[in-house]
Amino acid sequence: MPRTSRFEGHLLIAPLTAFLIALLGFPLVLDVVYSVSRVGFENIRAPELIGFSNYAKAVADPEFWAAAWFSLRFGLIVAVIQMVAGLGLAVFLAPLFAKRPWLIALLMLPMMVAPALVGLMYRLILHEFVGAVPYYLLEWYGDFPAFLGRDWAFTTLVTIETLQWTPFALLILHSSYAAISPDIREAASLDGARGRRLFLNIDLPLMMPALGITFFIRFIDSFRVFDNLYTLVGPGAGGSTTSMSIYIYQAFFKVGDIGLAVAASMLLLVASFVVLWAINRFTARKAPL
């Protein structure tokens, strides 16, 4: 590349680079400093360096691992359900979408609601004295479960997350399904493939990259669940619904142990980087399909 062109390239990319350094680099450096410091609100401007004891404290804290397990379990279950439900809807509703594409916009509406509001909405819907769901269950069956109680909270949260974000999976998988060339399906049909066999041997393999991306996006989004969970049940009885995000929030704001909170978030950052790297590898490998 000629020297002038290279200089121009650097010049053009400089503002964006400066922007990223300011917006991402500075907080990251500050986080690294806080994570190796004894710091609370009292000395937030003058943290005291103490080495890696905050990391040791986080790793030794059973509640850190309980929160990590909650987020992992929640993320995996929700991502799988949304991916499967999204795939089913994309395939079964494809003829309908072909004739009435505006229906897709209608199905996307749940995604437009802020997650914190979704939490508040369900807090009302599931409340025994003002909510429709317990009211009708009581009318019809004479009883209803404690939807937000310790035994049911996880199931309720999975259901709510699925109802709100399955449309996202549907959107990606519908696009992927619609992009499969009719010629391929026609050729398979000529070879005798029909129905389930056509789907399993032709459609599904061609949709694998989209399925992978859908799964990972939904997993990341659900793993870091905070707003709807917080407004709906908070950390839960005895901390039973404490996700990683809530653990960090609690340590930061409620306990005031900023060093611990930031160390936990740094560990989460490393874990997220590993997941993103895996996604990158997976999608890069599957891209030629």
Next chain:
Amino acid sequence: MTRLKTLLTSAALFAALGVTGAMAEVTVLGWPGGPEEAGLRKAADAYNTTASDADKVKLIFFNRDGFFDKLAADLAAGSTDFDVNLLATYALGRYAPFMDPITLPEASKSTFPEKVLATMQYDGKQYGIPTDLSLHFMYYRTDLIEKLLSDADWKAKYGEISEKYLGKKLEPKDPDAWAWEDWMATALFFTKSINSDSPTRYGTVLQMKNLLFNMMVWQSTARAQGGDWLNDKGEVIVDSPAYRAALDIYKKLYDEGTSPKDSTTYEFAEANAAFGAGQAATMLQWNAAFGDLDNKEKTPAVAGKIGTVAPPAGPEGRFTHIHGLGLGINKASQHKEGAVKFLNWLGTPDAMEIYSKAGGSPALSDAVVAKVSAERPDLVKLGQYAGSYGFVMHGGTAAKALQVYELQAKEFTAYWSGGKSLDDALAATKTGMAELLKP
């Protein structure tokens, strides 16, 4: 031409904003979204009519959700966006390093009782003017209790139920004479699944969400049994028989179904919804709930049928948790002189009269409350209960008192919901509190 008009309009708008900003020199961060906000707005309006331009106050409000966390972050960051900010008794130790102590004006000493002024004191210094006092009432349905006290069949059933569930035959009593076991028996009696004749679905509604404020509601139960956070030597004593007995009162009531199944996710609003729907006969709740519950438009099912008394008595007496909300001065304020003037005025009887008539709930001295008692009869009871039954746990204003409440909320809700044994929950609480409250 259109562009010119836009420019002129924008200039006028900026000018107007500038004028407003220049007029309001002292910014007050208040407690948002309730009667406290309504009261503060009226008081500020009254103050601004006589204050000089440089001393006028401007009010700002955050959302209630996470209010104290956001305030902590702002104070710690040295924010100068507000000069006067909200304070709460249980957060005094947390905010004191970022606030200036104040010198109480003479007028405030005749406006508020000494015990109420003390709710704004930390480490021997006064940090604010107390604007509102919060404590707990035992709310009950007067129509139901009247029938219980007079109906022979109900009395007999009450005796049977108390004997079956509590191991002793009890007679119905007037709520003002209740011991905790009388409240338990009443809650059991008015629970449909236990007594099919009960007109309400539940006998009570417990606030058992993992939330620090719920610990404040509950801990009057513990104090009445003789419980405290610390002994005279400063040692944590929450693993006492008193704490066990108090925790078991809630556990028993929840397990027997006297409170809604989702009570482990209930706080102020959910409990009010249950009681307001007419489906709970009693409720231990903040005094601030009374106004809405007794409002015929908001809660027609129970308005006009609500009685309030102090929480029941235990072996050590009758107690109610108290804490105050107040206003103090941000250490980073750039308008401290104006802020002091406003607080000095706020502590006068005239200011508190305006504040309380507009919805605020200050605990006032007898002479001052007499001026507003016709419009705010509840304030008379507020002052009486605070003086007679009010308590703050030893260590309750410590720098990490909020964290103690958070810890208790987590551990005690674990026990109530069946996630931990009582021994494990108390052991974890004791260890955590010893760490948080160590000198």
